[in-house]
Amino acid sequence: MNKSEIPHLLRGDQNPPEKLIVREPLVIDDFKRIIRDMGLKVTKQRMGILKSLNQGRVHVTAQEVFEEVSQEYPDMGFATVYRFLRKLTEKNFVTEVRLGGQAARYELTPKQHHDHITCVRCGRIVEFQNLEIEQLQEEVAVENGFRLTHHVLELYGICGDPNCHQTN
């Protein structure tokens, strides 16, 4: 990874930032538990999809999951990925992130709720948590006579990478 991509270095901070959103990696047995908790059968395809979500990049598309799992199970179908991602999302084991009309991205739902800020130049996604904003959203809902169920907060901007600051 290019050092210039790391904002805290550009800002001259002394220590690397703690990753804001903590993810405790899962093991094989966790995958099985997740699948059985949903009342579904454990299959190699489903195990592969969870394994793929659990390692490597965090916000992946169905396409990316498909490609990754296909390495191990070459005759897996697209539909299986979409179907299982949908189930996981319904049961909140996975969170769907939709960035501006593009393909949906998926991540294993971490303990802490968070939102995202995306670089419009390089596509880098940074996670953040802001309890003040969360609280204010509740207030806005009440003021308008709503009971809040969920929200989508996506920030877009230009990140600290010098490549992303080109004026063109």
Place this chain on the structure above:
Amino acid sequence: MNKSEIPHLLRGDQNPPEKLIVREPLVIDDFKRIIRDMGLKVTKQRMGILKSLNQGRVHVTAQEVFEEVSQEYPDMGFATVYRFLRKLTEKNFVTEVRLGGQAARYELTPKQHHDHITCVRCGRIVEFQNLEIEQLQEEVAVENGFRLTHHVLELYGICGDPNCHQTN
């Protein structure tokens, strides 16, 4: 409109709420000015699209615009609506609102920036403005080494309409 759909009445407020986001209706000459400002030719299709956006419902889909303009110009094509809405959006005369993977909705960009809260039961969309949240978004961006360009904040919940409170 059903009285029970109006949150301020349910909350027992004395006066109807001022519409938070003010929209000064445009006239024919404004449409022409908008089109010419973009360096485009004035056509009856484009005039019809702007007229449609200017009257009636605020957050409309391309489909809805197409249907409305088709009444007057029955042989207008879909592509014309999409093309012009895209141009208008690029030039910020129109704002695209995307609610959860559905078809994009469009509105003439009003003077004041605002966000939306949508009822997950009846689909009603209410506009709001919260400068505190806007400010906090800026701070979040800076903290993460970003220069903020824009954001998407969509709240979802259950509105004041009794029909929307059914526990089913």
Place this chain on the structure above:
DNA sequence: CATTTAATTGAAATTAGTTGTCAAAAGAGC
């Protein structure tokens, strides 16, 4: 007003992402 020219149009094809269908394959309980 007529001529010219480049922009715009509608129809249809195309794309991207996702969902539905269905017969064959494969888990899970016995």
Place this chain on the structure above:
DNA sequence: GCTCTTTTGACAACTAATTTCAATTAAATG
């Protein structure tokens, strides 16, 4: 292993949006 039900992959279908292209039209020019 046998049975029953779920799950699967292939492929069709679907939705929203975009692209292509020949015909039409706005508008600049004289």
